[in-house]
Amino acid sequence: MKKELIIAGFGGQGVMFMGKMLAHSGMKEGLEVTWMPSYGPEMRGGTAHCTVKISTERIASPFCSHPDTLLVMNRPSLEKFQPRVRAGGSMYYNSSMIEQEISGQEIDVAAVPANKIAEELGNPRIANMVMLGAYIAREEIVDLMTINNSLAAVLPEEKHNLIDINLEALKRGYSLYTSLEKS
């Protein structure tokens, strides 16, 4: 198994955090992982992205020009990264912020109303966890329980009061594609 993801959005949407959660969970499940941020001169409001690789084998380059999966939180990032997704790959887009219908040529596309659900839960900043929940439900890369347990390790301690609402967001995203009884 080898997955190469780009996770993209604007600064402040928590795309780096999504990647860390995924990489941490992969590590906990005994997989090889790398997490590579874009660390260029990007500011809050600009686009930000990270590359995550998860594999059963040793990972050579942590960079990726053509991911097999794109998790994308806003339109500028979609425009930038969708053309790079490999044929046969998949894209999950935040349909709350990218309103027109998106279709992909030769890629599988899933619309995730991440901000809509996050707002229902009372905090737009957890849209990232809705997206992550949806992704792992649909592709079963790592277990939801491993992701849930990673929150305490990846969130800085001063934000541990937000664990419950993040768990709720993961669950809502996850249940978009899988009935929770399964897990």
Next chain:
Amino acid sequence: MGEKKLMKGNEAIAEAAIRAGCRYFFGYPITPQNEIPAYMSRRLPEEGGVFLQAESEVAASNMVYGAAGAGARVMTSSSSPGISLKAEGISYIAAAELPCVIVNMMRGGPGLGGIEPSQSDYFQATKGMAHGNFHLLVMAPSSVQEGVDLMSQAFDLADKYRGPVMLLGDGMIGQMMEPVEFPEKIDPTELPPKEWATDGARGREKNVINSLYLDPDVLENLNWKLQEKYEQMQREDVKYEEYHMEDAVVAVIAYGTAARIALDAVQAAREDGIRVGLIRPITLFPFPEQVIARASAQVDAFLTTELSTGQMVEDVRLAVKGRTPVFFHGRPGGNMLTPEELLEEIKKIRGEVQ
């Protein structure tokens, strides 16, 4: 070894230094290595150590000089332009034969350049750094775990040779997160005493630490003594790794970040039926010239690839001594080398030498 942690290279390397007994850090901020001083500023006081952000890089390297002279395990870190500023102090440290560790998370140059991964300071790191006949022992990790492992050895090597050791990485090594395991923490007070240190002369003859040798015989002797150390490094402390070299007809040579990208290209070439291997120098000084010389009898061509316009390739050519063609492909930093372009180069070379 404990539980695996997911950590950024910069932070993992800083933690490894503390576990190796480093208690003093003097530095000045610059991207892409700022997580090292940030981490040290938090952790060193917890360990009873000292973190100090100096007024400049020049000051920081002279503070390292002072602490190293007093026998402490001390380090600094910076990125390319900052290392240039530290070079003067490093020359003094080498002349005074003092152990210390310097991390350079390279960025694209020349000048202030950019902040993206680059390997444009190979010449600076391996060819003496500053004025005078001296070298640093230079090690280049290509993963976060290797950064930790090499940092764990760096202080012992600095003590062994009584000289500066450099860990040479870039924004990829520094900014990337990978799982790491750490060795047990050592207690720096239990290290063997440094008889030469200027740590108080009560009850013994005073020690002098200096880099001014006005007597030509003394200066010449120092220079030859340093050369002997570099020869000993070549005999005892060369490190490298080989992949798929058993039956290779083309050998790619790359270190650090470029080696990670090269490995993808090597694997892709193997899938296309091309017998390619990779030699990855881990120590850049001492350079693994013997393994490359040996490989030159086996392969039809070498391809050196670097995030530079061609620096390590000169050492490869010196090791190969014209026996085998040496090709070069590089990107000088800012824009990343891709496995696809390397695969193209490998195919082209295979066609040319067949």
